[in-house]
Amino acid sequence: MTVTLKDVATLAGVSVKTVSNVVNGYAFVKPENRRRVEEALAATGYRPNVGARNLRRGRTGFLALMVPELSIPYFGELAGLVITAARNRGWNVLIEQTQGTRSRERETLESLGPHLVDGALVHPEALEAADFPAAGEMPLVMLGEHSLDMAIDHVAIDNVLAAHTAVSHLASLGRRRIAAIGFNPARGTSSQRLAGYRSALAAAGLSYADELVAPAEKWHRAYGAAAMKSLLALPSPPDAVFCFNDLLAIGALRAVAERGLRVPEDVAIAGFDNNEESEFSLPSLTTIAPDKTALAEAAIDLVHRRITGDKTSPPQDIQTPFALEIRESTRGR
Amino acid sequence: MTVTLKDVATLAGVSVKTVSNVVNGYAFVKPENRRRVEEALAATGYRPNVGARNLRRGRTGFLALMVPELSIPYFGELAGLVITAARNRGWNVLIEQTQGTRSRERETLESLGPHLVDGALVHPEALEAADFPAAGEMPLVMLGEHSLDMAIDHVAIDNVLAAHTAVSHLASLGRRRIAAIGFNPARGTSSQRLAGYRSALAAAGLSYADELVAPAEKWHRAYGAAAMKSLLALPSPPDAVFCFNDLLAIGALRAVAERGLRVPEDVAIAGFDNNEESEFSLPSLTTIAPDKTALAEAAIDLVHRRITGDKTSPPQDIQTPFALEIRESTRGR
DNA sequence: AGTACTTTTTACATCGTTGGAACAACGTTG
DNA sequence: CAACGTTGTTCCAACGATGTAAAAAGTACT
DSSP states (O other), X not given: OOOOHHHHHHHHTSOHHHHHHHHTXXXXXXXXXXXXXXXXXXXXXXXXXXXXXXXXXXXXXXXXXXXXXXXSHHHHHHHHHXXXXXXXXXXXXXEEXXXXXXXXXXXXXXXXXXXXXXXXEEOOSSOOGGGSOSTTSSOXXXXXXXXXXXXXXXXXXXXXXXXXXXXXXXXXXXXXXXXXXXXXXXXXXXXXXXXXXXXXXXXXXXXXXXXXXXXXXXXXXXXXXXXHHHHHTSSSOOSEEEESSHHHHHHHHHHHHHTTOOTXXXXXXXXXXXXXXXXXXXSOOEEEEEOXXXXXXXXHHHHHHHHTTOOSSOOOEEEOOEEEEOOHHHHXX | OOOOHHHHHHHHTSOHHHHHHHHTTXXXXXXXXXHHHHHHHHHHTOOOOHHHHHHHHTOOOEEEEEESOTTSHHHHHXXXXXXXXXXXXXXXXXXXXXXXXXXXXXXXXXXOOTTTOSEEEEOOSSOOXXXXXXXXXXXXXXXXXXXXXXXSEEEEOOHHHHHHHHHHHHHHTTOOSEEEEEEOTTOHHHHHHHHHHHHHHHHTTOOOOGGGEEEOSSOSHHHXXXXXXXXXXXXXXXXXXXXXXXHHHHHHHHHHHHTTOOTTTTOXXXXXXXXXXXXXXXXXXXXXXXXXXXXXXXXXXXXXXXXXXXXXXXXXXXEOOEEEEOOHHXXXX
């Protein structure tokens, strides 16, 4: 059924190794033999057995990508880009979903041995530094901001600056009571975005108020709606809201509409992530747009370099670009 | 570095094969030895080398999932479910993205040999029957409706009936000029949904008009908006629209709003797929909700059975359930 | 022709695992 | 106690590929 090197060798009348040499582009093969082998390769339709090759080479040819859930638009988009970037470098990607729980994240990290993948890109949600396996086991690249102080390669946008940028934009519109939705002490990213929020308030001469920071257990639409609802119930509700991601913002849009208020006239709303959906929501959503392609490519590039050689140089911290995308939810029509 | 069976065997003082027997749950191992081996396994933290095992067993342990793009919500959600269902049966999933183009789809099918994966779930967009490789090469399960008349295992909801259900719902609201958005001769699913649309019109005593069927090159939001715009420009515009998927419907919502009209008062809109986003759009979207979990599990189950034995029974055609989810875009608030 | 060198090909071991045969130990039975 | 079936273990080959070293073939020079 399956064609192996041996079959090709028999057909071409040379040894198995010579065929292997041709396949791998080894220089010293007599033109005559090369031609015969290539003909045999074409005739049989030979495809290398990836498993066997990697067994021999001590590689698996796979990278893991650990994310909370593919059904979350940001991760669906990111995973698609990572797969493409990996493919371009000859890697296959295995996706592991953790639902964003610390226990599943830890289990996943443990189960990822060098026997299964050569390296991993992890986008943790709730992991603590202590959960990380003994360093040096396997190349690991962290994706997305986190508050862990660890010696691990890392690729992300500057979350503090990005949050600052979004909130400054709200302030520049003349809004005075700017709320935040999405605080969650268990999530690393949360404290970064909160810090940017606070620094922007300060820079605009606005005072910080605890009551304007609404927590969210999960960064999903329903939680954004619930948080917005409670903010609107305050004695003096906010006139602008910075949501820690677009899903929360989409939920917030709905809560505002259900209350019979208008965006941005009564409440301006800004999000974070620039999901495709946010360009078409009603109103469309002002948001921080990370360069996801750059993120995916930088991460793949980094893990690739670690796997193929560079084991020693110090952990890198790469910042990829972002932009503030101003749309109807703050600008109006 | 990596622990192999040999290391465990040395530590336990038995042969490699005995360790292998313990790992694989072979019955006849002396309790004493079993205990020693298990201790050694625990002490070393042994993990089987999947590649080597599969090389020996003649399997790869991988399934391929071919979809257009992970960034499309429906496929992100579906892929997440497929990965979970596969994981539960001990399979790993490799995702291949085709961008929905026929050439990439064909290339992908060709590159998927038994050397790389043991089976594949394919969700074609533009493939023709002629593009399929000689049957019997490798277990293949088709996902989603298509108009190909082929002897291949297939899992999907009844698209004709589902479209019929959605359009009947629109008719039951008293709408008389019901349009459709998304026709595309190159897409298999398109003709199924059009058929359901037509049969529902007929059942409601409404006449079919070509001008009310708007084509869409891609089933993305922007194309839905463009199509809706052209429908609204008709001398007598529709009072309801059935969109062939939710993304088109989201685009349509925006076009209606930009025209200054209301949904559902002026135009009722229904979609198809029940993306998570559709529950929170403004207004929320009435849509056909396929049971995606059932779809993923049925597909994995089927390909699993084909791989492990059942090569002979005739191709199956499994229909998974769906429901009509009635929301604000037709019902109103 | 003999030597030294380079180019090309081959045989063999090996990666980590499992299937099968061979072998050893054991208790039963006639 | 010899013959036997059962249980438990080990040895060896194999999955398909590649690295190594050695053999073979070719070239150039004394």
